[in-house]
Amino acid sequence: MGSAVALFLKRQGGAGVDVTVVEPDPGLARASSALSAGSIRQQFSNAINVRMSQFGHEVIANAQAWLGVDDEPVDLGFxxxxxxxxxxxxxxxxxxxxxxxxxxxxxxxxxxxxxxxxxxxxxxxxxxxxxxxxxGGEGWFDGYAFARALARKARSIGARWHRARVTGLEREGDRLRAASLDDGTRLEADAIVNAAGPWARSVAALAGVALPVxxxxxxxxxxxxxxxxxxxxxxxxxxxxxxxxxxxxxxxxxxxxxxxxxxxxxxxxxxxxxxxxxxxxxxxxxxxxxxxxxxxxxxxxxxxxxHPLDHNAIIGPHPELANLLFVNGFSGHGLQHAPAAGRGIAEWLLEGGWRSLDLSPFAYARLAEGHAFAELAVI
Ligand SMILES: Cc1cc2nc3c(=O)[nH]c(=O)nc-3n(C[C@H](O)[C@H](O)[C@H](O)COP(=O)(O)OP(=O)(O)OC[C@H]3O[C@@H](n4cnc5c(N)ncnc54)[C@H](O)[C@@H]3O)c2cc1C
Known part of the structure; x- marks a missing residue:
């Protein structure tokens, strides 16, 4: 998710946007993306999940065009x-x-x-x-290779990686101001995207925010x-x-x-x-x-x-801390949705709203309102 967000931010924002991905485990030894079953389906109960998979399939099936760097072959084993x-x-x-x-x-x-x-x-x-x-539009691929290819492409167009763990999030009024890292670095940012997968709840807690993932x-x-x-x-x-x-x-x-x-x-x-x-x-x-x-x-x-409430993702800004964004809680189908989620977050940050796909059904606000947006095809 972090790599997909970085990739689309740099694709759309170019040199005008600085992106740093903070990752303590660059080999992804424990990351879900590397340990998944690496499969993609169109068979969801919600239209928006189908649409996200359609874009996921576009990227995965045409990996060379989307993720190729300097004509080196991209082999996702699709x-x-x-x-x-x-x-x-x-x-x-x-x-x-x-x-x-x-x-x-x-x-x-x-x-x-x-x-x-x-x-x-x-x-x-x-x-x-x-x-x-x-x-059609379904199949399987090497999840680890996909995660690495997203990161490599994002890096090739200017995203930076910082090997460290986020250990603190500084809040100033209704915004986040900086992240502190376990190597002593303090990273100021206009926006912070929580892409910590199964550890997203503990990262959100650093900002005093409850995230039921x-x-x-x-x-x-x-x-x-x-x-x-x-x-x-x-x-x-x-x-x-x-x-x-x-x-x-x-x-x-x-x-x-x-x-x-x-x-x-x-x-x-x-x-x-x-x-x-x-x-x-x-x-x-x-x-x-x-x-x-x-x-x-x-x-x-x-x-x-x-995400036990409805087994659907939580995507987009926190209602009160508007520069904290979530891309979490995919409940077992996130790898295939990473391109659509990454593109969506980039559009939100750079253009101020959902553009290619309306991701508003995944809003964090539904948690406070107790509105489940249930996905019925849960695996
Ligand atoms: C067994 C299994 C099968 C699956 N099968 C499929 C499937 O077939 N198809 C599909 O689409 N999805 C599948 N999934 C789900 C999919 O793998 C996840 O939805 C997706 O990989 C989530 O990506 P992510 O980037 O959010 O999380 P991750 O890949 O886990 O990445 C999160 C990263 O955050 C980092 N991190 C953690 N804490 C911090 C911190 N404090 N500071 C900085 N970084 C931190 C971690 O090091 C990690 O690398 C499966 C998952 C599993 C476990």
Whole structure:
């Protein structure tokens, strides 16, 4: 997010704008952007999320044009493929989402059980009532490479990086004046953008601002299967599991339900291996009988930056501290939305309002008013 904001600020503001990205971990060892599943979908329930993904896809699928520096190749390893959402109970949400997506020209198709079975013969479909398959604008890519490419491009057009941690934010009346860093630097700024991902709540607290964004650990499992399957779409199963092809193997994970324990800040160096045996594997084997014989090869964990109110991002200025901007709480779909969010913040700062896309539904003000802007296609 920080790199995307910097990139669009420099693209639009040129030499007239000074941008410094403060980052204590330039290798992104713990950053969600590097630990994500690196996938992009158009299948959201909210039109604005679809539009943000459309721009994300434009940038990711045309990375050379957007992110190339000096003709060096940009390889994000983008694999165009679809998400396949399955409904086993009520089909209402899938149908309502489909209507939103079709209105925006998203190539998405509803599949009845027979069609699903003939298209994906390796899938168990007896309990599936309806499925929704993306047929364009979706796929997966290397999240780490994407984050690095955004940073590299931003740097090439003049954004600066400062290796340090923000440890203080100086407030003066209804504005922020400066950030203090753990290397003793004091950085004065006209505006400060909180792009601290799962750590955004603690950065906001430095300005005395409450930001309900929680670092929730998600473990991703890589596994192989002795039966050769074709490239699978990214299957979203109502049980709570998802999986997709990853080269010759697969990756998958479990999304906790509303009644599951989902504490904050669990250690990243302890992926939840028990979850695989207890929940993920049975669900995978139910949906794909060949996965009975799968073999777990690797697991890693990263933090979702969860905004529990509505699982949607918080983007834009604080209502009282107008030069503090948020680009936080994407709740597991932020990588694909980074270009649209970065462009939006740049427009807000340089032109004084939303331009390319109206991002006002993500306003911080909705928290105070208790207005949820719910995203229903949550993974
Ligand atoms: C397992 C997993 C799977 C995911 N799958 C997908 C997916 O398929 N598609 C998708 O679009 N999204 C996915 N996401 C979500 C996506 O990764 C995030 O929404 C996105 O990467 C958030 O980007 P960010 O820049 O806000 O956060 P990060 O990438 O975490 O970056 C935040 C940065 O802030 C820095 N920071 C922290 N504290 C401070 C401080 N005090 N001062 C200065 N800097 C600080 C950190 O060092 C870090 O580098 C997934 C996430 C996870 C964990």
């Amino acid at each position: 694999v165009p493929s679809g998400y396949l959402f399955l409904a086993t109970g009520s089909t209402g949400v899938l149908e309502a989402n489909h209507a939103v997506q079709r209105d925006l020209g998203v190539p998405v198709r509803l599949l009845a059980r027979d069609e699903l079975a003939s298209r994906f013969p390796w899938l168990r479909v007896e309990d599936v009532q309806l499925a929704s398959l993306g047929e 929680h670092a929730r650990r998600r473990t991703v499992f890589a596994f192989s299967c002795p039966t050769t399957l074709p490239l699978t779409p990214l299957v979203i199963d109502p049980s709570g599991c998802w999986f997709r092809s990853e080269g010759h193997q697969f990756i998958g994970a479990w999304t906790p339900g509303e009644h599951d324990d989902d504490p904050d800040d669990l250690p990243l160096d302890e992926p939840d291996i028990a979850l695989f045996e207890e929940r993920l594997w049975p669900a995978l084997a139910h949906r794909v009988p060949a996965f009975e014989a799968l073999r777990l090869t690797r697991a890693w964990a990263g933090y979702y930056e969860v």
